[in-house]
Amino acid sequence: MRNLYFTLLLACPLLLTLLPTSVAANSNTSYQQINLNSFPALTPVSLAKLDAGKPLYVKMWASWCQPCMEQMPHFQALYQQYGDKVNFVAVNIDINEKSEEIAAVISRFQLSMPVWLDVEGKLAVALGLVGTPYSVLINTNGDQVYKSHESDAVLDGFLQRLAKGQQLPAANTSAITAAAQQQLLQPYLTGEHSLFFTATWCDWYLADSRPEMSKACSDAQKGLNQLSTKLPGPPLKVIVNHLWTDDKAVAEFKEKYQLNLPVSIDEYGVLFRQFNVRNLPMLLKIKDGKVLTTVTDFNQPSAVENLPE
Numbered sequence: 001m002r003n004l005y006f007t008l009l010l011a012c013p014l015l016l017t018l019l020p021t022s023v024a025a026n027s028n029t030s031y032q033q034i035n036l037n038s039f040p041a042l043t044p045v046s047l048a049k050l051d052a053g054k055p056l057y058v059k060m061w062a063s064w065c066q067p068c069m070e071q072m073p074h075f076q077a078l079y080q081q082y083g084d085k086v087n088f089v090a091v092n093i094d095i096n097e098k099s100e101e102i103a104a105v106i107s108r109f110q111l112s113m114p115v116w117l118d119v120e121g122k123l124a125v126a127l128g129l130v131g132t133p134y135s136v137l138i139n140t141n142g143d144q145v146y147k148s149h150e151s152d153a154v155l156d157g158f159l160q161r162l163a164k165g166q167q168l169p170a171a172n173t174s175a176i177t178a179a180a181q182q183q184l185l186q187p188y189l190t191g192e193h194s195l196f197f198t199a200t201w202c203d204w205y206l207a208d209s210r211p212e213m214s215k216a217c218s219d220a221q222k223g224l225n226q227l228s229t230k231l232p233g234p235p236l237k238v239i240v241n242h243l244w245t246d247d248k249a250v251a252e253f254k255e256k257y258q259l260n261l262p263v264s265i266d267e268y269g270v271l272f273r274q275f276n277v278r279n280l281p282m283l284l285k286i287k288d289g290k291v292l293t294t295v296t297d298f299n300q301p302s303a304v305e306n307l308p309e
Contacts, residue, residue, distance in 0.1 A: 029142030031126035031175075036091065036116040039102060045116055047123075050087040055162040056138040057082075060091045060118070060129055063101040064209035068133040071151040072109040078159060079113045085163040088113040093124055093132060095241070095278055096206065096213050121273040128175040129269065131244050137162060143170035176268040184270045189289035192234045196224065196261075197272065198281040199241040200253040213280065220281045220298040221257045227298075228261055233285060238263040239271055241280070 032048040050056065059075055061068040079088045092102055094117045106115060118124055127136050127144070137146040137158050145168040146158040161168060188195075202217040228236040238261050240250060250263050266272055275284055275291055283295040 028175075031123060032142060034118075034122045034126060035120070036123060037119050039092070039106075039115040039117055040099065042117075045114075047089070050089070053140060054085060054087045055140055056087045056089070057159060058089050058091055058123075058127070058136045058138065060093055060124065060127070060132055060134040060136070062093050062095065062132050063097060063105050064206055065132045067149075069105070069109075071133050072105065072111065074151045076109055076111055076113075078156070079111075082159060082163045083113065086159065090115045091123060092117050093121070093129070094119050095121070095272075096202070096210055096280055097278075101209075119278070120276055121269055121278070125181070125269050125273050126175055130242065137168075139168055139170075141167070141170075144175075145169065145171050147171070176270070181268070181270050184267055185274055185289075188271065188274075188286060191288070193284075193286045194231055194234050194236045195271075195275075195284045195286060196220075196236055196238045196281065197241075197266075197275075197277045197284065198238065199243070200245050200249040201243075202241075202280045216298070217281050221259075223298065224257065225260055236261055239266050240264070241272060242266050242269050 033046055036045050036047075037043065038045045047056065047058070057078070059071075061072075063069075075090070082088075090111060090113055092115065097117075102115070102117075105111070127134070128147075131149060133149055133151070135146075135148050135151065135155055136144055137155075139145050139162065145162070146155070148155055158168065198217055198221060203214055203221065206214040206217070224236070224238065238259065240253065240263060242265050245265055247265075250265060253259075254263055271277070274289075275286070277284075279296060281296070281298065283293075283298075284291050285293040
């Protein structure tokens with residue numbers, strides 16, 4: 001499962017920039033209105049409330065992401081250098097997170113910039129997140145001018161130019177259009193569906209940072225074939241998170257657990273956002289686009305098997 005490609009991917013997030021993008025440069029600034037939560041107060045905030053006269057640096061991260069932790073000292077140093085000229089926001093992607101773990105990261109690295117939570121995953125979709133860490137630099141027009149999974153001299157150079165007042169041009173973006181999102185959602189907005197949400201990496205990548213979640217993923221996935229034969233209602237489908245995932249990872253995942261169920265990658269995280277899947281693993285029963293039942297505890301198979309049709 002932990003093949004060479006994904007070992008390199010997690011060690012060198014720059015490889016993620018080789019993934020295909022969907023749209024060219026544009027000036028869509030609707031992402032600024034997306035509701036986020038401040039941490040730790042959990043009050044509603046949005047990028048639109050920041051000083052519009054300053055450029056913006058958004059860094060998307062997770063407390064269980066090893067490369068994110070490696071980049072935090074540099075991120076804090078950049079804030080101390082440019083924080084008076086550039087808006088900085090550390091946006092936690094809020095998947096498989098615990099508030100105490102987020103607080104521990106803030107304390108460990110003495111982060112002094114605002115820390116916000118993407119509680120519904122909407123900003124991740126809007127900015128085209130395909131893996132953490134993810135840095136996005138935005139000019140005062142709201143255009144994305146640079147994005148990277150690296151924290152290096154190239155990033156520093158773009159940030160320095162923005163801090164000096166240079167209005168850098170918009171760059172290509174991997175964000176998905178609203179029409180494309182709707183197309184991906186359409187099959188799940190009518191009829192009944194049984195969906196098991198997980199990630200190809202949640203059993204092994206979270207083993208050290210989230211051992212309970214890692215075990216929960218492993219245990220639930222080992223019993224998926226049997227569960228699918230007893231689950232009432234429509235046939236069970238497996239939806240895996242798109243972060244750090246490609247078709248090869250899915251094939252290895254299916255082989256590891258000997259799955260005879262359909263497994264699909266949630267492109268751009270659209271389904272995770274639509275159905276607010278923030279923890280793994282999770283089973284949802286959906287009818288006409290609305291969640292009827294949510295299951296997160298798979299320790300009692302009988303409770304899952306007796307779900308209403």
